[in-house]
Amino acid sequence: MLLPLSAPQSRVCVTGATGYIAGPIIERLLRAGHTVHGTCRDPSNLTALSPLMDLPGASERLRLFKADLMVPGSFDAAVQGCDYVIHVAAPVVLGKVGPGEGRSKIVEPMMRAVDNVLDE
Incomplete structure (x- = not known):
């Protein structure tokens, strides 16, 4: 159990x-008493979000925002008024990445994603 x-x-x-x-x-x-703005692809997906919504303090201090890493401006509402951003989302690559495709399929989308998150 995590202590406050x-x-x-x-x-x-x-x-x-x-x-x-x-x-x-x-x-x-x-648990530390902070207000959290969480981003996700689908804030209406109650199955995916129920573990978060069941956390102590979530009903008072957790707000969820729809955001897509590949869409410029989609993080603007979530980061507005925040003191900090903890960026742990990553673009999802389905299937195999062939030889020489790592940069175009993984690295470049990740760099665009960081720009989209921080370009508020």
Whole structure:
């Protein structure tokens, strides 16, 4: 069990809220009393979001925003008013990446995604 942390309360945007890495980050932030703006592809997907919504403090301090890493401007609402951004979302590549395709299929989309998140 994670114990609450002592820190000044902040508003923090966490990208990829339904992902494996973001969930524990969001839990820690909520337990510490922070307000969290989480981004996800589909805020209406209750199955994917129920573990987050069941976290202590989520009903009061967790807001979910629809965002797509490949769409410029889709993170603007989520990061607005935030003191910090924790960017852990990543573009999903389905199928095999062939020889010489790593840069175009993984690296370049990831770089565009970072630009889209931070270009608020």
